[in-house]
Amino acid sequence: MTASALKLGMVGGGEGAFIGAIHRMAAALDGDWRLVAGAFSTDAGRNGRTGTQLGLDPQRVYASFEEMLEGERALPADARIDAISIVTPNHLHAPMAIAALEAGFHVFCEKPMAMSVAEAQAIAQAVDRSGCRFGLAFTYSGYPMVEEARARVARGDFGKIRLVQAEYLQGWLSQPIDTQGNKQAEWRTDPARAGLGGCLGDIGTHAFQLAEHVSGLRVESVSADLSIHVPNRRLDDDVSALLRFEGGARGTLKASQVAAGEENGLKLRIHGERGGLEWAQMEPNTLTLRWLDRPAEVVRAGGPGLQASTLPLLRTPAGHPEGYVEAFANLYRAFGAAIRGTAGIWFPGVPDGLRTMKFVEAVVANAASAQKWTSIESGENE
Amino acid sequence: MTASALKLGMVGGGEGAFIGAIHRMAAALDGDWRLVAGAFSTDAGRNGRTGTQLGLDPQRVYASFEEMLEGERALPADARIDAISIVTPNHLHAPMAIAALEAGFHVFCEKPMAMSVAEAQAIAQAVDRSGCRFGLAFTYSGYPMVEEARARVARGDFGKIRLVQAEYLQGWLSQPIDTQGNKQAEWRTDPARAGLGGCLGDIGTHAFQLAEHVSGLRVESVSADLSIHVPNRRLDDDVSALLRFEGGARGTLKASQVAAGEENGLKLRIHGERGGLEWAQMEPNTLTLRWLDRPAEVVRAGGPGLQASTLPLLRTPAGHPEGYVEAFANLYRAFGAAIRGTAGIWFPGVPDGLRTMKFVEAVVANAASAQKWTSIESGENE
Amino acid sequence: MTASALKLGMVGGGEGAFIGAIHRMAAALDGDWRLVAGAFSTDAGRNGRTGTQLGLDPQRVYASFEEMLEGERALPADARIDAISIVTPNHLHAPMAIAALEAGFHVFCEKPMAMSVAEAQAIAQAVDRSGCRFGLAFTYSGYPMVEEARARVARGDFGKIRLVQAEYLQGWLSQPIDTQGNKQAEWRTDPARAGLGGCLGDIGTHAFQLAEHVSGLRVESVSADLSIHVPNRRLDDDVSALLRFEGGARGTLKASQVAAGEENGLKLRIHGERGGLEWAQMEPNTLTLRWLDRPAEVVRAGGPGLQASTLPLLRTPAGHPEGYVEAFANLYRAFGAAIRGTAGIWFPGVPDGLRTMKFVEAVVANAASAQKWTSIESGENE
Amino acid sequence: MTASALKLGMVGGGEGAFIGAIHRMAAALDGDWRLVAGAFSTDAGRNGRTGTQLGLDPQRVYASFEEMLEGERALPADARIDAISIVTPNHLHAPMAIAALEAGFHVFCEKPMAMSVAEAQAIAQAVDRSGCRFGLAFTYSGYPMVEEARARVARGDFGKIRLVQAEYLQGWLSQPIDTQGNKQAEWRTDPARAGLGGCLGDIGTHAFQLAEHVSGLRVESVSADLSIHVPNRRLDDDVSALLRFEGGARGTLKASQVAAGEENGLKLRIHGERGGLEWAQMEPNTLTLRWLDRPAEVVRAGGPGLQASTLPLLRTPAGHPEGYVEAFANLYRAFGAAIRGTAGIWFPGVPDGLRTMKFVEAVVANAASAQKWTSIESGENE
Structure with a gap:
């Protein structure tokens, strides 16, 4: 933690939650942030226990998000x-x-941004009005080799x-665990x-964000098939889509949570006129480049040949694997740097x-239609 | 070569051609077949040189396919x-x-079967009428681990x-070599x-055949995007498709010949309720099985745990790689066995x-339409 | 950080050093430790800057190790x-x-433990006398899949x-960088x-510790070849050794810092009567098990089939890679737990x-001798 | 098979034998050779059945090696x-x-060459006297990417x-199958x-030959540990060795047939001042090159960047795997070319x-000695 460690509050992430703990590790890793307040759960007992485990001042373990806003605003600015x-x-x-x-706090938010485009636009307006920073946990953008690829x-x-091919295969929703007490599964369905x-x-959304971020191209229209494979589930557990990008590139996007046996298989492949790249999240420190006219190259985190913009995202020498928490920490570091106004590293x-x-x-919209293509920007079937 | 080696004639495959040489190696490997006649090229010089290189009796190196049919029919049956x-x-x-x-010869044909469904049906009728065998070079079906998967x-x-995901990525048509003297590229475009x-x-077609063959499921309808990335090319060099299978399985099919830097990346992934499999042609002796409830397994050609139907397709102990020619030879062996009437091994x-x-x-049809889905069986847009 | 975060001081690890920063991240990751004091460098400027960057109270940024001992002992116990x-x-x-x-502080020390067996024994006696805890940064022991293997x-x-095969290949000392200003290389040679x-x-030493730790067997004797490949270097940059273990197992150990192009290739393979295992540090979340009578299994961090003792070492679900810092943090966590007297997790x-x-x-001793074997325990050539 | 197909006789390799069948496929693959005679087994029934299965003229299926020599010499030269x-x-x-x-036939022999150096020297003298060609089945030398490496x-x-590291791990002798009816195991032990x-x-011997062949360096001396892990076995089932090469390179050689679960794990790694290479027989079409100053390269059979001497060893385009039989066939092809006197391709x-x-x-000698090093050339302990 640094002299100037920024002070963080958290809403959600009570004991037993997955992603809250990851945020806390990511924020702690480089010492840029210090967690000092939280409203971790609407269950008072769980909230209190989480605060205690985290060593927080009990005064700053708030019963609700609203109380946190109020309580923190009442404190001296520093x-x-x-x-x-x-x-x-x-x-x-x-x-x-x-x-x-609106209360004047910067926000780092889990994805997806919101429930709808309209809600997302409302956030965007609030960001503009407030002059505060807004970061979004598209974690995979924080991997060094994703930046190298981009x-x-x-x-x-x-x-x-x-060509752009993005896929994200998980298997954890292959069984109806959403009706069997798994809280993570319950709200997601x-x-x-x-x-x-x-x-x-x-x-x-992760696959889509990664595809656009790394390719530097916007998807113009999509043709998609959504399906539900586990009986009585109410939301899609499998997505297949064809993508048309600006400038003529074509793509596919496949995401599934019923690919039984798969773990967290986010993978991106991009091909251009002279060669292509492949990156897979489960071996994140490797970026494979293939070429028409010479042998494939394996670019490695910490190894020779990296772009200047990749270097600040690394903490260890080549061959000492950095993982998911480190990628996440890169986002917190960049978000913190933006707040401090130091030279900007990009963050989503x-x-x-x-x-x-x-x-x-x-x-x-497309999946519910018999039309083949739907515009991303307008939402119109074409 | 065996006492009962079957006698093979070949049309096409003159010197410099790729696939003809592969057929010859595949037929020779196990000694089941012996090449004794050919009409390798309509160029007389090239035809003759090929026959000489192959050590054929010059009498059986024919100037044309028609002459081969006629000449061979004139020979004694044995x-x-x-x-x-x-x-x-x-x-x-x-x-x-x-x-x-119609001349009474069994036929082993390169894929795709024909130029159209109508032509393919005409072949099918000729097969029925003749009582002869017809094999089709869907080579990848001949790999032992494909049978293991099936x-x-x-x-x-x-x-x-x-879920069924089939992909086949090549890069060799990334540049306009079809207009620069590459004969393989020329006719294919x-x-x-x-x-x-x-x-x-x-x-x-390879990806599609493999998907149906291994899954045991038929695709009912398809939504597809065909594109041409190399200017002035007249046929698609890239395909993306969404598949709907009988019984509710969903699939994707991606094939490209402009995935610059890719070699011969045919890959199949199938997932069911309890686990899934992955097979990649470029490492054909490995089949990976992943499970919801236990660690992934790596089934290996020649190793423990193989299905009975896989064993006859193997020639070497585990760890001695068999490749493309061996897969091809498995088709020739099965085709030969069918002709001999010995116990049948499947062949495409x-x-x-x-x-x-x-x-x-x-x-x-679908790619030219604004409708989302087209039936495979009827060819109708839906 | 937790209410009960333990307070850490550090000696060494001034700005620019590699391993000090890793220790700080590892200590911070889980909130179990808080760095509050340090003597980072004997260069006063560097020492002060490091303290400032880390946000320490300037009173606790000490000019020397001795002053740190003295200063901290003068503070109230809490x-x-x-x-x-x-x-x-x-x-x-x-x-x-x-x-x-002797001053009553627990110690977490970088490896190797000391300059000689005699020094190591002196430390061991001090540990016994003091009743304090002593942890040693055999970091790779902290990886979850190493525990799974063990x-x-x-x-x-x-x-x-x-059979036990341990290897550790690096290439970073392939050139004479030790005489060209690289401080890391300078003192190591x-x-x-x-x-x-x-x-x-x-x-x-890492390879040796891992081999004994995972196999559960002690090496009885060694036959070794030490060599220096970069001219004028004064210490070995390459080691090859044959190992004889108690009970008859045989092993090899290979370590090199002149394996040009290698990164941090620590790998362990162990084989028994019925099967074997393979673990490689650069893909640390995978443990491959091979068997005589069934297909190989790929056990994955966070996946199904893990041993009970592996689970506490994990922070993320399967497929979210944990890396080197997380392995390191597992040692700090276990070291902290031992100090607190909570149920013990092993640490080196x-x-x-x-x-x-x-x-x-x-x-x-062996490398300098014409005798083949030297006893590890007695140091005698045999 | 070509007009000029060379005529081959075989001794050994009756039905059920492994390596004889491989030799026949390798000889048949390219049509350079035609098997026309054999003394496959001293068991008359087995010998005859093998001949019949292979379609040989019964006159040339000989009851013994000696009869084959005699019978064939009695035939007209052509x-x-x-x-x-x-x-x-x-x-x-x-x-x-x-x-x-001595009977004037060229010989292609399985490895190891003989039972002793003395026997090998006697063969060498017979080769010199006869003017005939002698090929040795160091099969792995026939892989294209081994030539690329060399x-x-x-x-x-x-x-x-x-540095040179050669290893060859198999597990098939992990159990006492040599006393349980496995003929392959029986004579090998x-x-x-x-x-x-x-x-x-x-x-x-394979690992050693590959190490010297690819490195281009001779091993000067060896220090070794031989062990027997399966009770009552009479010959080593596990080898570990340290190697010293001419010019100062150091090496290790590990071979085992009790590495339970391993298949046919022959692997070679070589490092020089600026980079290194890795080749593994189970993925033979890939050669990985690693460098101090740039990303690793993956050179692929059939892909861009190959050396001129590698190209003649390839039959298929990139991504169409060639395997063990094809490597073997490269030796037969080169051996045949040498007999014909056409431009020479190297063969072992x-x-x-x-x-x-x-x-x-x-x-x-070394394993039985307490001395550390034994000279390869002189066989003296040093």
């Missing part, structure tokens, strides 16, 4: 939290983000991009808390959030 | 060829296959199948010789050919 | 540091560790162990600061340190 | 066999090879070679038929055989 991490189910993202921004595409290493998309919103935020919400709505 | 391998461009498959069948799906190891599909017909033939031609026509 | 991390070059380990222990060997999954072994002490300490120092001395 | 493949247990190699050579080392891509080495002679022969026999004797 004592109060700088930012709030929102790690709740999706339906709370927009109201909480807007309230936090920078090489942008530099034109592969020539004009022709509940339209009231998850939104329009199930698998689509939860991980399809409003533009990524808006695009992914438009993607969700376009896929849902 | 001297004449048993079967003809057709390794020409696509537009010649149907007329030659039908003529050969048998495990059929046995129900994974439960009901939900010429509608008059290749048919309705470019990449679609050449390798999309008329049913595979018909299905893939219907797939080609359905994709072409 | 304010002073609980433990000291020693991240200096090797020659300082023993004097500092002994002084810290537990499976101990359970007898593979039957009697016959200086006998006065590194000790008897170069590559042997720096990474050979005095026994590992003593064994590895005996190994270093035995290899050096 | 009818008799050109060469004899010896695929018997080791103890017959030398007497048969010498007799065949050519790159020879060209100096890696600078001066410093019988000193009277296998020679001085068990695992050492059977596969250790007398020099490889002599070196490996010296290696076997040196290892056996």
Whole structure:
């Protein structure tokens, strides 16, 4: 932790939750942030226990999000939290983000940004009004080799991009665990808390954000098939989509949470006129480049040949694996740097959030239609 | 070569051609076949040189396919060829296959089966009329671990199948080599010789056949995007498709010949309720099985745990890699066994050919339409 | 950080050093530790800057290790540091560790433990006398899949162990960077600061510790070849050794810092009567098990089939890679738990340190001898 | 098969034998050879059945090796066999090879060359006297990517070679199958038929030959540990060795037939001043090159960047795997070309055989000694 460690509050993430703990590790890793306040659960006992386990001042373990806003605003400026991490189910993202921004706190929010494009736009407006920073946990963008990939595409290493293939395969929802007490599964398959998309919103958005971020290209239209494989489930657990990018590149996006036996198989492949790249999240420190006219190259985190923009995202020498928490920590570090006003490292935020919400709505519209293509921007079937 | 080696004639495959040489190695490997006649090229010099290099009796190196049929029929029954391998461009498959069948020769034909469903049906009728055998070079079906995969799906190891993902990525047509003297590329991009599909017909059909063969499920309808990335090319060089299978499984099919830097990336993944499998042609002796409730397994050619139907397809102990020619030889061996009437090993033939031609026509129809889905069987947009 | 976060002081690890920063991240990750004091460098400016960057109270940024001991002892018991991390070059380990222990501080020390067996024994005696805890940074022992491997060997999954192969390949000392200003390289190749072994002490010890830890077997004797490949270097940069284990298992150990192009290739393979295992540090979340009578299994961090003792070492679900810092953090967590007296998780300490120092001395003795075998315990050539 | 197909006789390789069938496929693959005679087994029934299955003229299925020599010599020069493949247990190699050579037949012999250095030298003299060709089945030398590796080392891509690591891990002798009816295991563990080495002679020789062939360096001295892990076995089933090469390179060699669960894990790694290479037989079409100053490269059979001497060893385009039989066929092709006197492609022969026999004797001598090093050339302990 540094002299100037920024002060963080958290909403959600009580004991037993997965992603809240990850946010806390990510924030702690580099010493840039210090968690000092939280409203971890609406269950008072769980909330208190979480605060105690985390060693927080009991005065700053708040019974509710609203009380946290109020309590922190009442503190002297140099004592109060700088930012709030929102790690709740999706339906709370927009109201909480807007309230936090309006209260003058920077916001780091879990994805997807919101329940709808309209909500996402409302957040975007609140960001503009408040002058605060808004970060979005598109965690995979924080991996060094994702930046390496992006920078090489942008530099034109592969020539004009022709193909983009994004996939994200999980198997953990292969059985009806959402009706058997698994809380993570429960809200993710509940339209009231998850939104329009199930698998689509939860991980399809990651694949989409990564595809656009690394290719540097926008998807213009989508043709999609949503399906539900586990009986009585109310939201899609499997997504397949064809993508048409600006400039003529074609793509596919596959996301599934019923690919039984798969773990967290996010993979991106991009091909241009002269070669292509492949990156897979489960071996994140490797980026494979293939070429028409010479042998494939294996670019490695910490190894020779990296782009300048990749270097600041590394903590260890080559061969000492950095993982998911480190990628996440890169986002917190960049978000913190933005708040401090130091030289900017990119982090995902409003533009990524808006695009992914438009993607969700376009896929849902297309899947319900007999028309082949739906525009991402307009949401119109074509 | 065995006492009872069957006698083979070949049309096409003159010096410099790729696939003819592969057929010859595959036929020779196990000694089941002996090449004794050929009409390798319409260029007399090239034809003669090929025959000489192959050590054929000059009397049986024929100036044309028709002369081969005539010449061989004039020989005593025990001297004449048993079967003809057709390794020409696509537009010649149907007329030659039908003529050969009608002349009483078994036929082993390169894929795709024909230029259209109608042609494929005409071949099918000729097969029925002649009582001869018809094999089709869906080579990848000959790999031992493909059979292992098929048998495990059929046995129900994974439960009901939900997802099928087939992909076939090549990069060799990334540049306009079809207009720069590459003969292989030239005819494959010429509608008059290749048919309705470019990449679609050449390798999309492999991916489709493999998907149906291993899953044991038929695709009911398809939604597809065909594209041409190299200017002035007349046939698709890239295919993306969404698949709906009977029984509710969903699939994707991706085939490309402009995935610059890719070699021969045919890959199949299938997931059911309890687990899934992955097989990749470039490491063909490995089949990976993943499970919801236990660690992934790596089944290996020649290793423990193989299905009974896989064993006859192996020649070497575990760890001694068998490759593409061996897979091909498995088809020739099964084709030969069928001719001899010995206990049958499956090999791809008329049913595979018909299905893939219907797939080609359905994709072409769908890609030209604004409707989302096209039926494989009827070819109608839905 | 938790209410009960333990307070850490650090000696060494000033700005620019590699391993000090890793220790700080590892200590911070789970909130179990809080760095509150340090003597980072004998260069006053560097020391001060490091303290400032880390946000320490300037009163607790000490000019020397001795002043830190004195200053911290002068503080009230509940304010002073609980433990000291020693991240200096090797020659300082023993004097500092002994002084810290005698001053009543727990010690977490970089490896190798000391410059000699005698020094290591002196530390061991100080540990005994002080009643303090002593942890040793055999980091790779902290990986979850290393524990999985150890537990499976101990359970007898593979039957009697016959073969152990440990290797650790790096390439970073392939050029004479030790004479060109690289500080990391400089002291590691200086006998006065590194000790008897170069590559042997720096990474050979890691391979040896891992081999004994996972196999559960002690090496009885060693036959070794030490070599220096970069001219004028004074300590070995390459080690090869044959190992004989108690009970008859045979092993090999290979460590090199001149394997040009290799990163941090620590790999362990163990085979018993019925099967074997393979673990590689650069893909640490995978453990491959191979069997005589069934397909290989791929056990994955966070996946199904893990041993009970592996589970506490995990932070993320399957497929979210954990890396080097997380493995390191597992040691800090276990070290902290031991200090707090909560239920014990194993961490490497005095026994590992003593064994590895005996190994270093035995290899050096053997390499200088014409006798084939040297006893690890007695150091005698046999 | 070509007009000029060479005529082959075979001794050994009756039905059920492994390596004889491989030799026949390898000889048949490219049509360069035609099997026309054989003495497959001393069991008359088995011999006859093998001949029938292979479609041989019964007159040329001989009851014994001696009858084959006699029978074939009695035929007109243009009818008799050109060469004899010896695929018997080791103890017959030398007497048969010498007799065949003296009878004027070229010889292609299984490895190891003989039972001793003395026998190998006797063969070498017979080769010289006869003017016939002698090929030795160091099969792995026939892989295209082994040649690629050799050519790159020879060209100096890696600078001066410093490290060579050869390993060959199998698990098939983990249980006492040699006393349970497995014929392959039986003679390989019988000193009277296998020679001085068990695992050492059977596969250790492969690893040694590959190490010297690819590195282009000779091993000067060896320090070794031989062990027997299966009770009552009479020959080593596990070998570990340290190697010192001319010019200062250091090496390790590990071979085992009790590495339970391993298949046919032959692997070679070589490092020089600037980079290194890795090749593994189970994925033979890939050669990985790693560099100090740039990303690793993956050179692929059929892909871009290959050396001129690699190209003639390929049959298929990139991504169409060639395997063990194809590597073997490359040796037969080169052996045939040498007999025909066409431009020479290298194949393993007398020099490889002599070196490996010296290696076997040196290892056996060293393992029985308390001295550390034994000279390969002189066989003296040093």
